[in-house]
Amino acid sequence: MRNNVWYSRLARTAAHQCGRPRAFTIAVLVILAWIVTGPLFGFSDTWQLVINTGTTIVTFLMVFLIQNTQNRDTEAIQVKLDELIRATKGAHNALLDLEELEEESLDGFRLRYQALARMARAELGEGVDDTGTPEA
Numbered sequence: 001m002r003n004n005v006w007y008s009r010l011a012r013t014a015a016h017q018c019g020r021p022r023a024f025t026i027a028v029l030v031i032l033a034w035i036v037t038g039p040l041f042g043f044s045d046t047w048q049l050v051i052n053t054g055t056t057i058v059t060f061l062m063v064f065l066i067q068n069t070q071n072r073d074t075e076a077i078q079v080k081l082d083e084l085i086r087a088t089k090g091a092h093n094a095l096l097d098l099e100e101l102e103e104e105s106l107d108g109f110r111l112r113y114q115a116l117a118r119m120a121r122a123e124l125g126e127g128v129d130d131t132g133t134p135e136a
């Protein structure tokens with residue numbers, strides 16, 4: 001558990017810092033410095049290997065940071081949506097925690113709501129208001 005807290009803090013801080021203009025500026029300066037040193041090293045294979053290796057390592061690590069950030073954001077949004085469903089009178093509590101369902105069950109809910117949307121659009125075309133709950 002301790003390792004997870006450490007990693008979460010590191011990932012959050014790194015993702016926050018890497019998304020700033022300063023990080024982009026530093027990356028551009030590194031690339032410019034590499035380009036400027038090309039003639040110094042005769043555009044050698046080693047010179048090219050330095051930038052290739054560096055960018056590969058940074059990209060590899062950034063994938064994990066981005067995935068961690070997206071996972072955390074998605075989980076937070078799901079909890080907020082669950083709370084909105086729970087707190088809304090007339091909302092269906094069966095929709096709570098849908099992301100944990102198997103694909104077939106999720107498809108059943110999706111088909112039901114697609115049918116409701118088709119009915120609502122048809123009724124809009126007939127001048128019926130699109131408000132309230134379908135059960136009302």
